[in-house]
Amino acid sequence: MKYLVTGGAGFIGSHLTEFLLQNNHEVVVIDNFCDYYPISLKRQNQKSIDEAGAKIIEADLTEESTYELLDKDFDFVIHLAAQPGIDPNSSFDSYLKNNLLATKRLVDFSLQLKELKMFINIGTSSVYGSFATCTEEQTPMPTSYYGVTKLAAEQLVLAEARKDKLKACSLRLYSVFGPRERPEKLFTKLIECAIHNKKFPLYEGSEEHLRSFTYVEDIVKGIYQASKTYKLINTEIVNLGNHEQRTTKDGILAVENQLKTHIDLKILSPREGDQLSTQALVKKARLLFNYRADTSLEKGIAKQIQWYINTQIKHEKSLHHHSRI
Numbered sequence: 001m002k003y004l005v006t007g008g009a010g011f012i013g014s015h016l017t018e019f020l021l022q023n024n025h026e027v028v029v030i031d032n033f034c035d036y037y038p039i040s041l042k043r044q045n046q047k048s049i050d051e052a053g054a055k056i057i058e059a060d061l062t063e064e065s066t067y068e069l070l071d072k073d074f075d076f077v078i079h080l081a082a083q084p085g086i087d088p089n090s091s092f093d094s095y096l097k098n099n100l101l102a103t104k105r106l107v108d109f110s111l112q113l114k115e116l117k118m119f120i121n122i123g124t125s126s127v128y129g130s131f132a133t134c135t136e137e138q139t140p141m142p143t144s145y146y147g148v149t150k151l152a153a154e155q156l157v158l159a160e161a162r163k164d165k166l167k168a169c170s171l172r173l174y175s176v177f178g179p180r181e182r183p184e185k186l187f188t189k190l191i192e193c194a195i196h197n198k199k200f201p202l203y204e205g206s207e208e209h210l211r212s213f214t215y216v217e218d219i220v221k222g223i224y225q226a227s228k229t230y231k232l233i234n235t236e237i238v239n240l241g242n243h244e245q246r247t248t249k250d251g252i253l254a255v256e257n258q259l260k261t262h263i264d265l266k267i268l269s270p271r272e273g274d275q276l277s278t279q280a281l282v283k284k285a286r287l288l289f290n291y292r293a294d295t296s297l298e299k300g301i302a303k304q305i306q307w308y309i310n311t312q313i314k315h316e317k318s319l320h321h322h323s324r325i
Contacts, residue, residue: 001117002026003227004074006061006106007081008054009033011180012122012173012216014045016078019220021052028071031081032060034098036090037182044311045180061102067109076227077110078120079103079157084182086144086273099149103156111166118230119157119168120223125212125241125278127151127172132278136172136237144273154237161235169233171226174241174280178216178300179307186248187301190255190263191308199266200252203274207249212280214242215295215303225289232288241280242293254301 003020007013008029020027029049033042050056059066061081083090083098103121110119125132127150129141142148154170161168181188193200222240226233256263285291 001075001227002028002071002073004028004030004070004077006030006077006079008049009042009046009056010080011045011182012176012219013080014049014180015178015216016080016220016223017049017054018052019224021049021054023224027053028055028057028074030057030059030061030066030070033058036084036087037184041180041183061106062097064105067105070109072113073115074113075115075117076120076230077106077113077116077118078122078223078227079106080122082122082150082153084146085184086146086271090145092145095145095149099146099153100156103153107157107160107166111160117167118227118234119161119166120226121154121157121168121170122223123154123170123172123237124150125172125174125239125280126275127154128278130276132174132275133281135281136239136284143275147273158235158237167230167234169226169230169236169238171223171238171240173219174212174214174239174278176214176216176219178304180216181304186251187255187304188308188312190252191259191305192312194255194259194261194263195308195313199264201268202248202265203268203271205270206274207247207252209248209274210245210277210279211248211251212241212243212278213246213251213297213300214240214280214293215300218242218293218295222285222289222291222293225291229289236284236288238285238288239280239282240285240291240293241278241282242295243280243282244297245277245279246297250297251301254298255305258298258302258305
């Protein structure tokens with residue numbers, strides 16, 4: 001099968017690309033290598049997926065000319081590219097452009113693909129709002145620009161499926177972590193602070209927030225399982241995540257315990273739009289494609305710490321060396 005993976009040089013996208021290649025599929029990656037976080041980190045991912053055998057196209061999904069660079073014989077489009085997270089420095093226009101307009105352009109392109117079996121939209125539990133502890137039938141109530149625009153993009157995709165112009169589904173992901181996690185995200189930041197003896201910036205009250213922390217490998221396998229059972233999931237919305245709830249404090253303690261250190265906290269004002277509680281209710285995913293997310297928080301963090309030590313410390317030393325030249 002031939003897959004187009006958008007955002008394929010990012011955290012989840014690079015893992016998914018490698019997994020697809022390991023399972024003998026052809027993969028074309030498109031990524032705009034934006035500077036939301038250091039591009040050098042995406043270049044590391046690019047090197048890995050390039051060595052694994054992916055074809056990589058550096059281009060912007062919002063530009064119509066981008067689609068002239070793409071083949072027309074894809075079996076699956078997996079749409080991961082997005083303006084991520086809750087960032088006070090990101091404007092509404094950037095979320096609108098990168099989450100909604102980019103999706104519209106990609107859908108228009110996908111409607112031209114005669115061999116396309118399914119468009120798999122990668123959504124987010126953020127669409128549910130402050131309490132993402134519900135089934136897929138719950139009315140979404142997003143509380144951030146990210147959640148609002150991801151919901152709009154999801155519905156744009158599914159609208160074409162409801163009109164039977166496109167086979168499509170949307171997978172809503174929960175608190176994904178693991179190797180290659182972005183530098184501002186919880187566990188990469190915690191590991192950095194623990195190793196370098198820095199204070200960890202913690203938003204007031206977030207220590208008790210509940211999360212369905214889900215290891216990236218479990219997410220990747222779920223996306224792949226969805227693609228294999230595409231005939232069963234047209235027009236469906238499906239939650240993907242680890243059912244177990246843990247607090248942010250549990251995550252901090254897990255990093256401290258594994259690195260045998262204490263992380264000092266710098267308390268910041270509460271962050272607007274933060275979710276208070278998430279829990280992945282995944283009965284539908286289990287019924288449709290036997291989905292399981294069994295990697296424990298502690299086991300996943302151990303793998304992420306090893307990744308950080310093996311790759312990021314070396315990367316930091318390289319950057320420091322070049323800055324002195």
